[in-house]
Amino acid sequence: MAKGDNQAKRQNGVFYTPRELAVHLIGPLATNPLPETIMDPACGGGSLLSAAKEVFCRSNPEYSPEFFGCDLSPDRGSLRQLPAKHIWKGDFLELRLSQRFDLVLMNPPFVRHHGIPPEAKEAYNARVRRVCALPKVADLWAYFLVKSVEAVNTGGTLAAILPWSFLQADYARELRAWLADRFAAIDVTAISSQQFEDAEERIALIWLRNKGRSAQTITVRNVTHPSEDLPQRHLSWPEWVRSRVIISNMGSIDDILLSFLDKGFVQFREVAEIRIGTVTGADSFFIAPRRFAIELGLSEGNYHPIVKTLKGLSGFQLNGHCPDCVLMYLPGQPQSAAVLQYIEQGQSKGLHLRAHCIRRSLWYMLPRVTSPDAFFPYRSSHTPYLVLNTPRNLCTNSVHAINWRKLDRWQIEWVQVSLLSAPGQLSLEANAKIYGQGVLKIEPNALASALVTSGMKKPLPEGSYEKINGLLETNNRDAASEVATDVIRSYFGIDPQTMEMCKSMLRELRQRRLASEVMKGVTSEH
Ligand SMILES: C[S@@+](CC[C@H](N)C(=O)[O-])C[C@H]1O[C@@H](n2cnc3c(N)ncnc32)[C@H](O)[C@@H]1O
DSSP states (O other): OOHHHHHHHHHTTOOOOOHHHHHHHHGGGOOSSOOSEEEETTOTTOHHHHHHHHHHHHHOTTOOOEEEEEESSOOTTTTTTSOGGGEEESOGGGOOOOOOEEEEEEOOOOOOGGGSOHHHHHHHHHHHHTTOOOOTTOOHHHHHHHHHHHTEEEEEEEEEEEETHHHHOTTHHHHHHHHHTTEEEEEEEEEOSOOBTTBOOOEEEEEEEEETSOOSEEEEEEESSTTOOOOOEEOOHHHHHSSSOOOBTTBOHHHHHHHHHHTTOEEGGGTEEEEEOBOOSOHHHHEEEHHHHHHTTOOGGGEEEEEOOOTTOOSSBOTTOOOSEEEEOOOSSOOSHHHHHHHHHHHHTTGGGSHHHHTSSSTTOOOOOOOOSEEEESEESSOOOOEEOTTOOEEBTTEEEEEESSOOHHHHHHHHHHHHSHHHHHHHHHHSEEEGGGEEEOOHHHHHTOEEOOTTSSOOSTTHHHHHHHHHHTTOHHHHHHHHHHHHHHHHTOOHHHHHHHHHHHHHHHHHHTOSGGGGGOOOOO
16 A cells, blocks of 8 residues: 555544454344444444444344445445445534434544644534533544434444543543443443554444433453453443543452552652653753753853653662753853854744743743652653652653652652552552553653552661662662562551552553553653
C-alpha cells in the first residue's frame, strides 16, 4: 500500500475488523429473541454485519433480519448482501436518523480529537450536546458512541469495539456514568494484545444491553487475547466511574489498597506538593547547553541547570549528576549584541507569539522559578521512583517537581522507600494511564493519590536505605522494590498474605500493561 493511502486510512480511522474479532463481539449476542434490525454506523466493508449474519444464522438458519450501514466511503463490493437503500454514504454524525434499531454494532473510527477538523468538531458537538455534552478533548469514537446510543431501540443492544481510552480518558468517566443510566447491563472485555495489524491502539469490547433502564450489573474482564476464557468481575458504581476502570482477576484492588491506608499509609498529596516543571513555551529557545549560555555572555546568575528527563539516571539522589542543559534567564534590557540577536532570531521564528510567550510583558523574560526538593517521572514503563534533587536543579514539564510538606530527613526516606514498595507501585499502576507501547503516564492526580508512608518519625532499619539505593544505582529496580516491600511489611506488621496479594496484583497489572507484542521497542523516561 502506498504511503499516502496509509495516511488517509489513519486520518479516517479505516481499520477493518478481522473476522475472528467480529465473531467475539457478536457471539455473546446470539440469544433469543434475535434482533430484527441491525445497523453499523461506520460499516466500511461490512465485517461486523457479515459476522452478525454468520453467527445468528448458526442458531437459526431461517434468520433474515434487515441490515443497515453508514460510512463515509462504504466498500460496496463487500456489502453486496445489503439493498442499496440500506447503505447510507456520508457522515454518520450528520445523518438524520429516521428509525431506530434492535442492535447497533460498531467499530468507529479511532480518530484523536486533534485530528477532527475544528469546524466538524463544532458541528458534532452541537449535535450531541442535547443528549450528552462532550469536552473538546473527546476523540471521534465518543461522538459515535453518543449518537449510536440514540439509534438503539428501547430494550435494544449496542455492541462496540472501542479504544482503551473508554476505560481511562478523563472525559470517558462521565460518558461511562451516562451509559450506566441508560442500559440495564454493561459488560466489558479489555484486551491487552494488539488486534489490528497497523494500529497499536489497544481495544475493549463493550456490550450495552436492554436500553431504557439503568445498570443493574456491570462486569469487566481482562484478557490478553479475546479467546481467553477468564472470569468477569462485577464492578460497583464507584469502580465504574473512577478515573480509570481497572480490575485484577485476583480480587478487589481497592480493598487491598484500603488495607494499607488502615495500616498508616497516606496519599502522596498529604506529604508533598506536586508541581508541573518549568513551562517556557519554547524549550528549544530557552533551554540550551551550558556552553551556549556562556558563549552568549550570560552571567552565572542568569542560567540554571535544568533536568529534561530522568532517563539514564539511577539511584535515589541526583547528587553528582549535573545536567548538561541550562534554563536561560534573558535580561529584560539586553546590553549585549549577541543576546539581542538571539532574541531577534527567536522572534523571526514566531516564538514570541506562542501561547506562553505572548502572555509575558517581555516574551523572552522568564519568571524566576524555585527548584523543587525532588523529581518524579511523568512517563515510565518500569518501577518509577522519587529522586532527591540535592543539587537544586530545575526541571522541565516532562518531570514532576515535588516539594515536601515539612518532612524531616527520615520521613523523606520512608516516602521514597514506600513509593517503591509493592503497595506504592500498585497504587501508581492502578491510577496512572497506559499509553502507546505500555508506558505508564503518571499525571499529577495519579501521583497525588499514590500510597506512601512517612514512617513513624524514626529512621528506616539501619542500612536498608543504602541497600535499596545500591540496587537502584545498578539498575536493579525489581530487587530494590522487593527489599523496599520487605522493609515495609516487617516494620508495619503487615500480614504476609496481604503483601503477597499486593505483589501478585502488581505483577498481573504490569504483565497486562506490557503484554502487547509492540513492546519490543519500549521507550521510557525513567
Ligand atoms: C475502524 S473502521 C471499521 C469499519 C467496519 N465497521 C469494520 O468493523 O470493519 C471505521 C470506518 O469508519 C468510517 N468513517 C470514518 N469517519 C466516518 C464518519 N464521520 N461517518 C461515517 N463513517 C466514517 C471509515 O471510512 C471506516 O470505514
